[in-house]
Amino acid sequence: xxxxxxxxxxxxxxxxxxxxxxxxxxxxxxxxxxxxxxxxxxxxxxxxxxxxxxxxxxxxxxxxxxxxxxxxxxxxxxxxxxxxxxxxxxxxxxxxxxxxxxxxxxxxxxxxxxxxxxxxxxxxxxxxxxxxxxxxxxxxxxxxxxxxxxxxxxxxxxxxxxxxxxxxxxxxxxxxxxxxxxxxxxxxxxxxxxxxxxxxxxxxxxxxxxxxxxxxxxxxxxxxxxxxxxxxxxxxxxxxxxxxxxxxxxxxxxxxxxxxxxxxxxxxxxxxxxxxxxxxxxxxxxxxxxxxxxxxxxxxxxxxxxxxxxxxxxxxxxxxxxxxxxxxxxxxxxxxxxxxxxxxxxxxxxxxxxxxxxxxxxxxxxxxxxxxxxxxxxxxxxxxxxxxxxxxxxxxxxxxxxxxxxxxxxxxxxxxxxxxxxxxxxxxxxxxx
Amino acid sequence: xxxxxxxxxxxxxxxxxxxxxxxxxxxxxxxxxxxxxxxxxxxxxxxxxxxxxxxxxxxxxxxxxxxxxxxxxxxxxxxxxxxxxxxxxxxxxxxxxxxxxxxxxxxxxxxxxxxxxxxxxxxxxxxxxxxxxxxxxxxxxxxxxxxxxxxxxxxxxxxxxxxxxxxxxxxxxxxxxxxxxxxxxxxxxxxxxxxxxxxxxxxxxxxxxxxxxxxxxxxxxxxxxxxxxxxxxxxxxxxxxxxxxxxxxxxxxxxxxxxxxxxxxxxxxxxxxxxxxxxxxxxxxxxxxxxxxxxxxxxxxxxxxxxxxxxxxxxxxxxxxxxxxxxxxxxxxxxxxxxxxxxxxxxxxxxxxxxxxxxxxxxxxxxxxxxxxxxxxxxxxxxxxxxxxxxxxxxxxxxxxxxxxxxxxxxxxxxxxxxxxxxxxxxxxxxxx
Numbered sequence: 001x002x003x004x005x006x007x008x009x010x011x012x013x014x015x016x017x018x019x020x021x022x023x024x025x026x027x028x029x030x031x032x033x034x035x036x037x038x039x040x041x042x043x044x045x046x047x048x049x050x051x052x053x054x055x056x057x058x059x060x061x062x063x064x065x066x067x068x069x070x071x072x073x074x075x076x077x078x079x080x081x082x083x084x085x086x087x088x089x090x091x092x093x094x095x096x097x098x099x100x101x102x103x104x105x106x107x108x109x110x111x112x113x114x115x116x117x118x119x120x121x122x123x124x125x126x127x128x129x130x131x132x133x134x135x136x137x138x139x140x141x142x143x144x145x146x147x148x149x150x151x152x153x154x155x156x157x158x159x160x161x162x163x164x165x166x167x168x169x170x171x172x173x174x175x176x177x178x179x180x181x182x183x184x185x186x187x188x189x190x191x192x193x194x195x196x197x198x199x200x201x202x203x204x205x206x207x208x209x210x211x212x213x214x215x216x217x218x219x220x221x222x223x224x225x226x227x228x229x230x231x232x233x234x235x236x237x238x239x240x241x242x243x244x245x246x247x248x249x250x251x252x253x254x255x256x257x258x259x260x261x262x263x264x265x266x267x268x269x270x271x272x273x274x275x276x277x278x279x280x281x282x283x284x285x286x287x288x289x290x291x292x293x294x295x296x297x298x299x300x301x302x303x304x305x306x307x308x309x310x311x312x313x314x315x316x317x318x319x320x321x322x323x324x325x326x327x328x329x330x331x332x333x334x335x336x337x338x339x340x341x342x343x344x345x346x347x348x349x350x351x352x353x354x355x356x357x358x359x360x361x362x363x364x365x366x367x368x369x370x371x372x373x374x375x376x377x378x379x380x381x382x383x384x385x386x387x388x389x390x391x392x393x394x395x396x397x398x399x400x401x402x403x404x405x406x407x408x409x410x411x412x413x414x415x416x417x418x419x420x421x422x423x424x425x426x427x428x429x430x431x432x433x
Numbered sequence: 434x435x436x437x438x439x440x441x442x443x444x445x446x447x448x449x450x451x452x453x454x455x456x457x458x459x460x461x462x463x464x465x466x467x468x469x470x471x472x473x474x475x476x477x478x479x480x481x482x483x484x485x486x487x488x489x490x491x492x493x494x495x496x497x498x499x500x501x502x503x504x505x506x507x508x509x510x511x512x513x514x515x516x517x518x519x520x521x522x523x524x525x526x527x528x529x530x531x532x533x534x535x536x537x538x539x540x541x542x543x544x545x546x547x548x549x550x551x552x553x554x555x556x557x558x559x560x561x562x563x564x565x566x567x568x569x570x571x572x573x574x575x576x577x578x579x580x581x582x583x584x585x586x587x588x589x590x591x592x593x594x595x596x597x598x599x600x601x602x603x604x605x606x607x608x609x610x611x612x613x614x615x616x617x618x619x620x621x622x623x624x625x626x627x628x629x630x631x632x633x634x635x636x637x638x639x640x641x642x643x644x645x646x647x648x649x650x651x652x653x654x655x656x657x658x659x660x661x662x663x664x665x666x667x668x669x670x671x672x673x674x675x676x677x678x679x680x681x682x683x684x685x686x687x688x689x690x691x692x693x694x695x696x697x698x699x700x701x702x703x704x705x706x707x708x709x710x711x712x713x714x715x716x717x718x719x720x721x722x723x724x725x726x727x728x729x730x731x732x733x734x735x736x737x738x739x740x741x742x743x744x745x746x747x748x749x750x751x752x753x754x755x756x757x758x759x760x761x762x763x764x765x766x767x768x769x770x771x772x773x774x775x776x777x778x779x780x781x782x783x784x785x786x787x788x789x790x791x792x793x794x795x796x797x798x799x800x801x802x803x804x805x806x807x808x809x810x811x812x813x814x815x816x817x818x819x820x821x822x823x824x825x826x827x828x829x830x831x832x833x834x835x836x837x838x839x840x841x842x843x844x845x846x847x848x849x850x851x852x853x854x855x856x857x858x859x860x861x862x863x864x865x866x
Contacts, residue, residue, distance in 0.1 A: 099810065138776020329857075329861070330861055339862065343570065382534060420858060422855045
């Protein structure tokens with residue numbers, strides 16, 4: 001097909017992004033993780049990942065709001081209605097098990113029960129303790145033989161707690177991602193050291209309310225289930241729900257969190273005051289790092305763009321303007337073309353359908369090298385833009401667009417997005433083959 | 434730049450679409466039209482068009498809802514607040530005169546007054562009788578010397594009422610359009626023959642509520658101003674507000690209508706019963722033809738896609754689902770890649786945020802050759818799709834996607850869109866240069 005040559009750029013992007021793949025990490029205690037190739041994906045690629053907590057862990061999750069929820073989403077919601085503690089997360093890539101009707105749901109359940117049997121020794125359908133996630137093509141049934149055959153092998157031979165195991169686990173959930181997304185860090189709280197690890201996958205169908213986005217945070221901190229859910233919701237709103245690659249929201253997106261308490265210390269609840277806020281803010285910052293990696297690896301992306309919206313009437317308005325700019329194909333193609341066509345940014349603000357003060361709106365480019373911002377619109381009047389300077393600024397991979405809506409409301413937010421390139425079209429025009 | 438070679442495809446598209454450019458027409462009486470090159474566009478391209486009615490004509494218009502309304506939109510609204518009859522429409526292409534502050538508004542006014550002086554002999558600012566429109570790059574001031582210098586030449590030397598004049602007028606408003614959009618027809622009403630001509634331009638920034646879309650209908654039928662406005666609003670909702678190329682809504686979009694009554698007959702008002710409905714429906718059908726041409730010539734488009742939404746709870750719901758599918762980059766790239774990835778259509782329905790009955794939803798491809806439809810989803814369960822047949826259907830330039838939401842509400846609508854190609858990226862990554 002016409003654009004085939006662009007695919008080579010995708011391949012070389014793996015090298016370009018090597019800096020974002022960690023060479024070591026500090027991982028939470030009490031977990032074993034890994035991945036194998038089940039044969040769903042071609043060429044023996046890793047496509048089945050498993051995370052196991054040695055003891056039941058507090059569990060929380062945030063799911064897609066798409067009306068056509070994939071079978072694994074429906075099932076994981078059901079699991080969390082039955083219990084607030086689970087011991088495993090199983091993830092397959094290559095097939096989303098979405099829009100697969102009653103058979104798809106039965107298949108997801110069979111996978112969960114197979115994992116439960118190995119982890120807990122029980123496969124009772126009213127006591128499930130595994131969350132499941134799927135990502136890949138929509139509308140196809142899972143190859144159950146392959147997946148059910150691979151689970152015991154994965155469980156017996158491939159799990160571990162070293163850096164390589166975590167990295168392999170992150171690789172097993174990739175679809176069109178060009179690099180595995182894995183981050184970890186240590187935090188100190190109540191005289192204890194806790195570890196958090198996070199994994200995610202992008203890289204298209206990314207839009208607020210998450211998209212074909214799978215992600216998990218696992219920690220050895222002793223966070224109670226209810227507190228974990230509120231921390232996760234808070235963090236996801238300010239991270240995965242503030243990014244956009246293409247504006248499509250998927251049937252499968254799920255962000256889950258496990259906290260097994262293996263590192264000891266007093267239980268953290270919503271009433272824990274400072275400890276609660278501290279770990280909530282740490283997890284939020286951590287989620288933002290992970291979400292930004294998804295944008296940087298957006299399908300075909302050549303630019304990483306931070307959009308700061310200031311002085312909106314409300315947080316919701318600020319979010320809506322950020323989202324509209326982030327999803328505008330004309331803004332995204334101009335960024336790809338390194339064209340300072342800032343009129344398209346204004347245009348997107350104008351149709352975002354929120355209150356703006358058109359005679360007090362300000363827009364600037366903030367260069368990635370820390371040099372002075374370039375003013376484009378000041379109080380609604382266009383600046384005479386130094387095109388050469390604009391062009392210099394647009395050469396950087398990173399760019400910040402600053403938008404002041406001038407409403408007097410003072411609300412603000414940050415959004416992250418990427419550009420729209422020939423390669424996005426190539427990847428998505430031919431995804432299933 | 435990387436994708437430059439795709440531009441050759443754009444050029445050849447002119448031949449591809451030759452069938453859509455009329456070789457003759459039947460045009461309304463009492464109008465003179467034409468276009469010249471003012472020098473705003475490079476290479477002596479036509480960039481200034483004028484339509485003049487010999488006597489004052491009933492006038493109506495529908496404008497963009499973008500908060501940053503371009504200067505010509507602000508001014509044309511003002512003109513229609515002062516009067517319901519005008520004698521001219523002036524349109525420049527190459528510069529949108531949008532986000533140009535107070536200077537831009539003063540420039541638009543100066544153009545209107547220059548035309549008024551020539552047409553009516555008066556340039557009083559409280560009695561303007563010209564509508565103005567602009568299309569092109571946002572955020573740049575008009576080259577007033579060039580435009581003011583060209584208006585008298587256009588008025589004295591280039592106006593006429595032959596087919597060639599109408600075609601030249603349509604060419605003068607093109608930006609990235611690959612062919613001029615002009616249609617005309619005769620209708621019989623009250624024992625009179627009336628003629629309608631329509632002109633429009635696309636081809637990017639096209640989204641419901643119209644986008645960088647300029648269009649006009651002019652007729653010699655004696656439609657009263659109030660009736661003309663209600664006919665235009667009705668027609669635009671069912672045509673230009675039901676198309677999408679890329680989901681961006683512009684600062685400039687305007688559809689205007691003139692009716693000068695030059696063909697005689699009794700005045701048509703909203704109380705004219707059958708005559709009113711007949712001409713309203715004729716103009717609506719006419720507007721749909723013109724709107725479909727805009728989609729067919731969408732930037733980089735290789736496909737023309739009709740989306741029929743059935744059994745929604747309300748017309749608004751049906752429209753929202755149609756719009757969401759039409760704007761999904763993943764649906765559009767799959768169509769470009771001739772990939773029957775219908776799961777993406779389901780996914781878009783699911784995030785369109787309207788009521789659907791997921792267990793009664795049906796989706797089919799309806800082939801352009803009139804052969805049997807290909808069922809993809811039946812009552813929420815995926816069909817085993819014959820991929821070879823799907824591939825055959827996707828080879829046609831035209832495709833209909835049929836979506837039945839199964840809500841029992843019975844509301845329906847039709848939406849038109851195109852695919853998203855490498856060429857769209859090329860055109861918009863480098864538009865200003």
